[in-house]
Amino acid sequence: MSACLLGLNCKYNGKNNLNSEVIKLLSKERLIPVCPEQLGGCPTPRPPSEIIEGDGEDVLNGRSRVINKNGEDVTQYFIRGAEEVLRLAQTMGVKKAILKERSPSCGNCSIYDGSFSGRTRRGSGVSAQILKSNGITVISEEDLKNGK
Numbered sequence: 001m002s003a004c005l006l007g008l009n010c011k012y013n014g015k016n017n018l019n020s021e022v023i024k025l026l027s028k029e030r031l032i033p034v035c036p037e038q039l040g041g042c043p044t045p046r047p048p049s050e051i052i053e054g055d056g057e058d059v060l061n062g063r064s065r066v067i068n069k070n071g072e073d074v075t076q077y078f079i080r081g082a083e084e085v086l087r088l089a090q091t092m093g094v095k096k097a098i099l100k101e102r103s104p105s106c107g108n109c110s111i112y113d114g115s116f117s118g119r120t121r122r123g124s125g126v127s128a129q130i131l132k133s134n135g136i137t138v139i140s141e142e143d144l145k146n147g148k
């Protein structure tokens with residue numbers, strides 16, 4: 001579970017994305033909160049980052065980079081965070097992840113497009129992609145609203 005959806009203040013601006021559908025799940029599911037950007041070594045707060053000309057798969061394959069709003073290359077932190085999330089998921093036998101849509105780490109079907117303008121493109125974030133590539137089902141908090 002993306003930790004920000006549970007109300008942890010791990011978002012780039014030091015805030016969270018508390019989600020009522022996620023909170024409802026707490027009564028029936030065992031949820032493990034993770035923030036891949038923090039696990040990868042990013043500070044909080046931090047400048048927002050986006051994937052430039054690609055998606056999480058491109059980043060993992062070395063074809064694309066993650067850049068923050070100051071123009072700094074933060075790719076290594078995003079890859080390290082994704083690897084840590086995968087390690088945790090495999091260690092704990094996790095089969096399904098609920099991740100925050102549009103994040104360059106957690107986005108499932110949609111991510112910001114690298115222009116820092118709020119526009120999005122199809123594709124997955126780095127952590128969502130590494131989980132899917134290793135057989136773990138990923139859905140977003142928006143899928144929860146739709147009853148998935």
Ligand code: SF4
Nearest residue numbers: 004011035100103106
């Ligand atoms: S990396 Fe994921 S868990 Fe962390 S703040 Fe961003 S969307 Fe939330």
